[in-house]
Each structure stands twice: as C-alpha cells, then as structure tokens.
Amino acid sequence: MLARLAIGLSALLWMTAAQAQQADPMKSEMWETIRAEHLGGGTIAFDDSIRLMMPERVETAFSVPMVAKFVGDLHDVEEFVVIAENNPIQGVIRMTPYRPIESVGLDMRLEQSTPVRAAARTPDGVWHVASTFVTVMTQGGCSTPNPEGGASELGAIAAKTFDRVGGASRLKFKINHPMDTGFATQDDGTPIPAYYIESMTITDDHGPVADLHTSAAMASDPTIILDLPERQQSVKIDARDSKGLLFEFTSNPPTM
Amino acid sequence: MARRHLAGVFLLSLAVGFLPGAVRAEAPDYHLAPEAVADGVYVLWGAQDALTPENGGAIANSGFIVGDEAVLAIDPGPTALFAQQLLDTIRGVTELPVKEAVVTHHHPDHAFGIEATVEAGIPVLMHPAAAKLLAREGETLLGFMTELVGEAWTAGTRIGAPTLAVETPQTIDLGGRAITVTPMTGGHTPGDLIVFDEKTRTLFAGDLVFIGRAATVPHADIPTWRAHVAALKAMNWRELVPGHGPLVNDPAMLDTLDAYLAYLDDFARTAWNRGDSPAEALMEPLPERFRGLAQVDVEFQRSLLSLFERFETHPPEPR
Ligand SMILES: [Zn+2]
Numbered sequence: 001m002l003a004r005l006a007i008g009l010s011a012l013l014w015m016t017a018a019q020a021q022q023a024d025p026m027k028s029e030m031w032e033t034i035r036a037e038h039l040g041g042g043t044i045a046f047d048d049s050i051r052l053m054m055p056e057r058v059e060t061a062f063s064v065p066m067v068a069k070f071v072g073d074l075h076d077v078e079e080f081v082v083i084a085e086n087n088p089i090q091g092v093i094r095m096t097p098y099r100p101i102e103s104v105g106l107d108m109r110l111e112q113s114t115p116v117r118a119a120a121r122t123p124d125g126v127w128h129v130a131s132t133f134v135t136v137m138t139q140g141g142c143s144t145p146n147p148e149g150g151a152s153e154l155g156a157i158a159a160k161t162f163d164r165v166g167g168a169s170r171l172k173f174k175i176n177h178p179m180d181t182g183f184a185t186q187d188d189g190t191p192i193p194a195y196y197i198e199s200m201t202i203t204d205d206h207g208p209v210a211d212l213h214t215s216a217a218m219a220s221d222p223t224i225i226l227d228l229p230e231r232q233q234s235v236k237i238d239a240r241d242s243k244g245l246l247f248e249f250t251s252n253p254p255t256m
Numbered sequence: 257m258a259r260r261h262l263a264g265v266f267l268l269s270l271a272v273g274f275l276p277g278a279v280r281a282e283a284p285d286y287h288l289a290p291e292a293v294a295d296g297v298y299v300l301w302g303a304q305d306a307l308t309p310e311n312g313g314a315i316a317n318s319g320f321i322v323g324d325e326a327v328l329a330i331d332p333g334p335t336a337l338f339a340q341q342l343l344d345t346i347r348g349v350t351e352l353p354v355k356e357a358v359v360t361h362h363h364p365d366h367a368f369g370i371e372a373t374v375e376a377g378i379p380v381l382m383h384p385a386a387a388k389l390l391a392r393e394g395e396t397l398l399g400f401m402t403e404l405v406g407e408a409w410t411a412g413t414r415i416g417a418p419t420l421a422v423e424t425p426q427t428i429d430l431g432g433r434a435i436t437v438t439p440m441t442g443g444h445t446p447g448d449l450i451v452f453d454e455k456t457r458t459l460f461a462g463d464l465v466f467i468g469r470a471a472t473v474p475h476a477d478i479p480t481w482r483a484h485v486a487a488l489k490a491m492n493w494r495e496l497v498p499g500h501g502p503l504v505n506d507p508a509m510l511d512t513l514d515a516y517l518a519y520l521d522d523f524a525r526t527a528w529n530r531g532d533s534p535a536e537a538l539m540e541p542l543p544e545r546f547r548g549l550a551q552v553d554v555e556f557q558r559s560l561l562s563l564f565e566r567f568e569t570h571p572p573e574p575r
Binding site for chain 2 (some may be wrong): 053054055066067162170172225
C-alpha cells in the first residue's frame with residue numbers, strides 16, 4: 001500500500017500539466033485495464049465534451065437510465081462507447097455514428113455500485129471521457145432474473161420522434177427483449193442462458209444514422225434515445241439478436 | 257461501501273454469539289418513548305430519515321389509543337422486534353389488553369411487525385388491497401430492509417398476513433371510546449386506512465400525510481391522493497398524526513404536501529411528454545420551497561423513476 005502510494009506520488013511529480021489532466025477523476029484502480037480493453041489504449045481526455053447524466057443512487061439496478069450529451073464542438077464522433085466498470089459485462093454499447101449526433105440515451109443493468117464511463121473518439125484519435133458514479137442499493141442487476149415485465153411480443157419495437165429545443169429531433173424507441181446476461185438463474189437453480197440484442201442499425205430519410213453493437217448489460221426491454229440536429233421524416237430500425245433473429249421497425253412516411 | 261462493511265460487522269457479532277462462553281451480542285433496542293398527544297392517545301415518533309442501521313427502520317410514526325377496557329395499536333412498525341417492543345411499551349403505560357392492531361398500509365416501515373403482532377395473539381386489521389400487495393412484494397421489500405438496516409434488527413421478522421379485512425368504515429369499541437377505521441384508498445397506495453378517535457378528535461392519517469419529509473409515490477395515484485388530502489383538510493379533527501413528521505394542528509400544514517405532489521405529477525408528465533429520459537429530468541434543480549424536505553433528493557429521484565416506469569405502460573394525458 002505504502003509502496004504503491006510512493007510510486008503514485010513520484011509519477012504525479014513527473015507529469016506535465018497536460019498529462020495531469022488525464023488522471024482518472026474517479027480514481028478507479030481498474031481504469032488502466034478498462035482503457036486498454038475498451039478504448040484500445042488510446043489517448044484520453046477527461047474533459048467536458050460529454051455531459052453524462054444518470055441517477056446518483058438507484059434501489060434496484062435492472063434498468064438504470066443514462067443520457068450522454070455531446071456538448072460544444074464534439075459533433076464529429078467516430079465511435080462512442082459506454083462502460084460500467086464493476087459489471088460482469090462492462091461494455092454496454094459501442095456505436096458508430098454516420099452523422100453528427102447530439103445525445104445518446106439508453107437503459108443499462110448495473111450489478112453493483114460502479115463508475116460509469118461514456119467515451120467518444122474524435123478523428124484525431126482522442127477519446128473524450130465523461131465519468132459518473134452510481135450507487136446501487138440492492139445488488140444484482142446482472143445476476144438476478146429480470147423483474148416480471150410486459151407481455152409484449154419478442155422483438156416488438158415502438159418508436160416515437162420528438163421535436164426538441166433548438167430544432168433538434170429526438171428518436172426514442174423501445175425494443176422488447178429479455179437481454180439475458182447468462183449470469184442469472186431461475187428459482188430452481190436452472191441457469192438462464194445469455195440471450196440479447198447484438199446489433200442495431202438506424203436509418204432515416206437522409207441515409208444511415210448509426211450502427212450499434214449492444215450487450216446484455218443493456219436493460220431488458222431497453223429504451224434507446226438518439227438526438228439528431230435535423231428533423232427526421234421517416235425512420236427504419238433493424239435489430240439482430242444472439243440467436244440470429246431479425247426485428248424491424250419502419251415509421252410511416254409522413255402524410256403532408 | 258459503508259453499508260457492506262456494517263453488514264459484515266453484524267454478521268460477525270452474530271457469529272461470536274454462538275461461540276461457547278462468548279458474550280452474546282445484545283439485541284438492538286428501539287428505545288421507544290411514547291408521547292401522549294391527547295388524553296389516552298400516544299405516538300411513537302419515527303426518525304425523519306432513510307432506513308439506516310442506526311434507526312433500525314423506525315422512520316414512521318406508530319401509536320396506540322387507550323380506552324376504558326382495551327387498547328388499539330396503530331402500525332406495528334418495520335420489524336418483529338419493533339412490534340414486540342411496541343407491545344412492551346404499551347404494557348408500561350396500561351395493564352389493559354391490546355384488543356386489535358390497525359395497519360394503515362403495506363409499506364415496510366409500517367407493516368413488517370404484523371406477524372409478531374398476530375403471534376402475540378392480537379388480531380390485525382388491514383385493507384385487503386394492502387394485504388394483497390404485502391403478500392406480493394413483502395419478501396422483496398424485507399430483503400431491502402435487511403440490506404439497509406442490518407440483520408440484527410430484522411432477525412425473526414417474517415412477512416405476515418393480517419387477520420381481519422377492513423373494506424368499509426368500522427367502529428372499534430375500546431370501552432367508553434369509539435375508534436373509527438376508514439379506508440381512504442387509491443391515493444398513496446391502493447389500500448390505506450385512517451384511524452379516528454372520536455373522543456379527542458385525533459386522526460391517525462398514515463402515509464396519506466407526510467410533514468417535513470418528501471412523500472413516497474411508488475404505489476400512488478397522485479390526483480387521487482391530492483383529492484384525499486383535500487378531504488382530510490376538511491375533516492373534523494383537532495390533531496392529526498401523520499405517517500411521517502410532527503403533530504399537525506392546522507390543516508394549512510398539509511399545503512406543502514399537496515404542492516409537492518402537484519409539482520411532482522406535473523413535472524413528470526411534462527418531462528415524459530417532451531421525450532425526456534428520467535436521467536435528464538433528474539438534472540433539473542428542485543424548486544426552492546421543497547429543498548428543505550427531509551430525504552427529498554432521494555425520494556424525488558425514486559419517485560420520478562417510478563412514475564416514468566409507469567408511463568411506459570400507462571402514458572400520461574398531455575396537458
Ligand atoms: Zn411510511
């Protein structure tokens with residue numbers, strides 16, 4: 001402990017001012033591993049480019065909402081990831097946007113109290129990282145069976161668009177899927193195998209919007225939010241789950 | 257982290273108790289101190305706090321009313337231990353038997369003493385909708401309670417069932433003292449009861465009234481609750497014992513509760529209808545006038561999450 005502290009201190013002394021900004025604001029011991037595994041060891045900027053919004057404290061953690069808002073000039077994002085550090089499945093989503101996106105929202109599972117990271121990579125290769133800490137009162141968002149949900153058809157997608165302030169448009173959709181992690185068992189001890197949506201593609205009348213690679217760290221029946229700077233006329237969502245089932249949603253073309 | 261650590265300490269102390277010759281860990285004590293708020297009407301004030309290992313879950317108000325021949329207990333509290341200590345406390349005040357106990361609703365801070373009360377041979381009255389919710393959610397909620405306050409407090413607590421259903425107003429005769437138990441349902445929860453002592457015009461309003469603490473809405477229908485608050489204000493009581501908070505002697509003291517419920521309802525609907533995620537809605541600062549309420553940060557967040565969850569299946573009317 002003392003030795004580690006000493007190394008930490010001397011390392012700090014040798015840092016330049018610019019490097020000092022890279023210190024993890026969450027002071028997580030796992031950060032370097034997370035960075036290597038999920039961000040390819042890339043350059044990190046803990047800056048204000050992303051506003052990460054989550055509840056500070058949740059009772060159960062089967063479905064914890066998150067919104068990441070790209071602020072300022074961070075519109076040229078090549079890749080966006082969300083990581084829940086203390087989860088058995090850390091990577092929640094990996095998104096490739098094809099157009100400027102203003103906000104991304106989703107519901108995730110948290111196994112226990114954890115730092116959550118939202119990271120966006122810009123064309124210069126820098127990962128802009130926002131962090132927050134969520135306290136989970138009752139553990140097991142990944143390892144206990146889903147609370148009983150709606151009886152809707154597997155893969156059914158309900159979508160709605162909203163006009164947002166500043167002319168932006170919000171696509172909000174919910175897809176019915178158990179998103180089973182593979183870490184939960186039924187009451188009789190039978191394991192519940194992993195079964196989840198693996199990928200989604202979103203397209204509108206201007207062309208492709210984004211590809212999403214999703215994991216079972218997303219909540220069951222998750223709601224996903226995407227804000228685009230311009231109004232959308234029609235939206236198509238294609239999803240594929242880990243059994244290879246395909247689900248599709250197409251909004252009605254506007255009747256003017 | 258602190259909570260985990262405390263749970264560990266409790267487990268350790270239990271383990272020590274089983275060692276031969278070791279000093280057995282002492283059971284915790286609620287140190288119940290009844291206050292007479294009117295002639296023969298006693299209240300045990302709960303802490304205006306979250307469920308913690310310090311308070312053992314005693315965060316709601318309980319009470320009892322002493323007649324010429326018998327006693328009525330109100331809300332046997334968060335654990336079996338609380339219910340037993342409540343009965344001991346009553347015995348310290350009067351030798352008269354406890355005829356019945358009323359449970360105002362199914363929430364853990366009020367209802368987890370049911371089983372211990374029934375075991376003590378006392379009939380327990382509850383609304384059937386509350387009994388149903390307790391049967392359905394009790395085990396999960398007891399898990400929460402144990403996690404938050406520690407096993408030392410909840411040891412021996414089991415989810416019990418009430419013995420008598422109250423669906424229409426009933427009068428309980430304590431000897432020279434008539435107590436009316438009236439359902440006031442579908443507001444705070446689907447199965448709330450209020451208890452009125454005619455003699456002193458004292459009303460036990462259960463969790464239909466929170467004073468100085470943020471209300472809890474996970475089982476609530478807010479418009480109905482507000483209608484009940486208006487009805488309660490107009491009733492002929494002299495003093496009102498809320499489920500949480502100090503004694504009420506002026507109907508205007510219920511105005512903050514009503515304003516908070518109205519704000520919460522309107523805020524949640526508006527945020528939902530503009531497409532907000534609850535994560536975003538939670539970032540908006542709370543109006544100044546509610547910031548002084550105990551537990552408001554935690555409860556507002558909890559309330560908003562539960563209202564949004566309900567909107568998923570029952571979208572609110574646009575205003
Ligand atoms: Zn209560």
